[in-house]
Amino acid sequence: xxxxxxxxxxxxxxxxxxxxxxxxxxxxxxxxxxxxxxxxxxxxxxxxxxxxxxxxxxxxxxxxxxxxxxxxxxxxxxxxxxxxxxxxxxxxxxxxxxxxxxxxxxxxxxxxxxxxxxxxxxxxxxxxxxxxxxxxxxxxxxxxxxxxxxxxxxx
Numbered sequence: 001x002x003x004x005x006x007x008x009x010x011x012x013x014x015x016x017x018x019x020x021x022x023x024x025x026x027x028x029x030x031x032x033x034x035x036x037x038x039x040x041x042x043x044x045x046x047x048x049x050x051x052x053x054x055x056x057x058x059x060x061x062x063x064x065x066x067x068x069x070x071x072x073x074x075x076x077x078x079x080x081x082x083x084x085x086x087x088x089x090x091x092x093x094x095x096x097x098x099x100x101x102x103x104x105x106x107x108x109x110x111x112x113x114x115x116x117x118x119x120x121x122x123x124x125x126x127x128x129x130x131x132x133x134x135x136x137x138x139x140x141x142x143x144x145x146x147x148x149x150x151x152x153x154x155x
Contacts (some may be wrong), residue, residue, distance in 0.1 A: 060150045066114050067143050119144050 107115075107122070115122060120142075126135045 060147065063114070063146060064143065066111055067139050069111065121148050 112122070118138075120135060120138060121129070126132055
């Protein structure tokens with residue numbers, strides 16, 4: 001009787017070992033099969049991620065160029081235009097006053113839309129208000145704010 005119970009115990013133990021080993025190896029083969037099935041999907045997702053990162057980088061370059069063009073437009077020297085003394089002199093009746101539209105030649109529709117989206121004034125408005133330095137500071141802040149979204153660790 002004791003030998004029978006020992007024999008049954010050994011058989012149950014062996015069956016359980018076999019069962020758990022099959023379960024482990026079955027899970028492993030299941031994961032391998034799933035990896036093979038999902039491989040094309042994973043690869044396409046990785047390619048899409050790379051494309052998105054490249055587009056973000058090019059968009060950052062475009063935005064940086066736009067933001068760099070705005071201060072240059074705001075600080076366009078008057079002496080290069082040939083009107084150094086216009087602001088300091090009293091115009092005579094015979095003198096012609098030259099009006100320069102900073103917005104027309106230096107900005108296209110995309111630049112205007114970007115400035116409007118970032119809640120920045122047009123160069124002519126900034127020049128009229130005389131808040132060039134404040135606008136340059138806003139542009140710097142906006143550039144850093146947008147740049148943080150284009151880092152590797154950002155989501």
